[in-house]
Amino acid sequence: MQNSVSGFSKFTKVEKIDWLISNHFQDNPSAKANLERYWNSNAALQKLHDEFTENTISNFYLPFGIAPNFLINNKIKVIPMTIEESSVVAAASNAAKFWMQRGGFKAKVISTTKVGQVHFMFHGEFSEIESLFETIRPQLFEHTKSITKNMEARGGGILDIKLISKTAQLKGYYQLHVTFETMDAMGANFINSCLEQIASTFKTCSKEIHVVMSILSNYVPDCLVRAEVSCNVEDLVTDESYSGREFADTFIQAVQIAEVEPFRAVTHNKGIMNGVDSVVLATGNDFRAVEAGVHAYAARSGSYSSLTHASIEKGMFRFWIEIPLALGTVGGLTGLHPLVKTALELLGNPSAKELMEIVAVAGLAQNFAALKSLTTTGIQQGHMKMHLLNILNQFEATDKEKLQLVEHFKKNTVTHSAVVEAIEKLRA
Numbered sequence: 001m002q003n004s005v006s007g008f009s010k011f012t013k014v015e016k017i018d019w020l021i022s023n024h025f026q027d028n029p030s031a032k033a034n035l036e037r038y039w040n041s042n043a044a045l046q047k048l049h050d051e052f053t054e055n056t057i058s059n060f061y062l063p064f065g066i067a068p069n070f071l072i073n074n075k076i077k078v079i080p081m082t083i084e085e086s087s088v089v090a091a092a093s094n095a096a097k098f099w100m101q102r103g104g105f106k107a108k109v110i111s112t113t114k115v116g117q118v119h120f121m122f123h124g125e126f127s128e129i130e131s132l133f134e135t136i137r138p139q140l141f142e143h144t145k146s147i148t149k150n151m152e153a154r155g156g157g158i159l160d161i162k163l164i165s166k167t168a169q170l171k172g173y174y175q176l177h178v179t180f181e182t183m184d185a186m187g188a189n190f191i192n193s194c195l196e197q198i199a200s201t202f203k204t205c206s207k208e209i210h211v212v213m214s215i216l217s218n219y220v221p222d223c224l225v226r227a228e229v230s231c232n233v234e235d236l237v238t239d240e241s242y243s244g245r246e247f248a249d250t251f252i253q254a255v256q257i258a259e260v261e262p263f264r265a266v267t268h269n270k271g272i273m274n275g276v277d278s279v280v281l282a283t284g285n286d287f288r289a290v291e292a293g294v295h296a297y298a299a300r301s302g303s304y305s306s307l308t309h310a311s312i313e314k315g316m317f318r319f320w321i322e323i324p325l326a327l328g329t330v331g332g333l334t335g336l337h338p339l340v341k342t343a344l345e346l347l348g349n350p351s352a353k354e355l356m357e358i359v360a361v362a363g364l365a366q367n368f369a370a371l372k373s374l375t376t377t378g379i380q381q382g383h384m385k386m387h388l389l390n391i392l393n394q395f396e397a398t399d400k401e402k403l404q405l406v407e408h409f410k411k412n413t414v415t416h417s418a419v420v421e422a423i424e425k426l427r428a
């Protein structure tokens with residue numbers, strides 16, 4: 001087939017780029033130069049990044065920003081955020097400052113249980129598989145001892161193994177539903193290793209057991225954290241244009257709309273994930289796992305709904321999030337990626353539980369900032385102000401032009417066409 005290649009992974013990095021340029025870029029030297037421009041001049045650092053994954057040919061930068069002034073459980077934090085979208089870090093910083101003056105964020109981990117499953121088929125009687133399971137159950141624990149020893153020393157391990165019949169949903173389908181405590185590790189490798197050992201021991205008890213697969217679940221409704229802000233309704237006032245009560249009422253309506261309307265809930269939760277993902281990424285955690293688990297949780301009632309909730313009780317405005325987060329502060333990328341190490345150090349080298357609290361707060365703060373804008377000024381005012389530099393960079397504005405245009409747009413509404421017009425006028 002045209003442009004297909006075999007043995008590609010064995011090529012050196014230079015060979016890979018040469019193949020790519022000649023087969024997919026019509027030998028255009030600027031594509032090659034662009035890939036090489038992002039190599040790090042520190043060879044050891046580059047090698048480290050090359051080896052994170054396969055077929056690495058360059059690095060892909062994302063901004064590493066910080067949002068200061070987060071008061072969380074009475075301690076001030078600076079939160080690292082890796083994100084490309086303009087105004088996310090600014091929004092987090094604004095929300096942090098707003099709540100700093102109103103008692104800050106309170107966060108608490110509710111539970112930390114993770115799940116893995118051995119999925120298997122068995123076509124005999126339920127009583128038969130049940131009795132086989134009960135007989136072999138002690139060995140399932142026993143045979144994983146070499147894997148669980150270190151985790152147990154740290155206070156974690158396998159919590160329970162249950163046999164579950166899923167035959168009502170799929171003929172012959174059963175699972176071993178295994179629960180884990182993985183302490184400060186996200187635990188994916190630990191869980192999967194335990195599951196594969198459990199599966200291999202389990203299938204020895206009958207030739208009729210056909211193991212389909214053994215894998216952790218990224219759905220972690222029992223690895224849950226709650227973050228909250230609250231203040232007197234009157235204290236929500238920031239300017240003359242609305243009273244605290246007016247602000248709170250409209251804000252709560254916006255949350256209620258996201259609770260009942262999936263089209264809005266998805267965007268509402270996307271804004272929350274702006275905060276969540278950027279901290280998850282900066283701290284070297286698996287944002288795809290978090291995304292999958294969080295959205296499944298948001299749909300647990302059968303209808304996709306808001307992750308945040310708000311109320312007024314006895315004159316107190318309350319706004320909170322409950323979110324499942326399987327995070328680690330040891331293992332994986334956390335000890336390898338130099339910027340991840342710095343991010344964790346910035347957060348005071350948190351435990352996984354503390355990181356869950358910080359990430360939940362980042363999500364809540366982001367949602368607060370988004371709803372505050374949406375229900376007052378509208379989102380575009382702030383967003384376009386932050387996006388202004390992107391537009392100016394598209395037009396290769398010089399530093400001097402940027403200064404003049406940023407000044408100009410302090411008093412004028414930013415739209416794409418207004419910026420183009422202003423650049424053209426300036427340059428003319």
Ligand code: MEV
Nearest residue numbers: 267268270271370371379
């Ligand atoms: C944009 O990235 C996020 C928002 O759309 C979130 C929201 O609508 O709540 C502003």
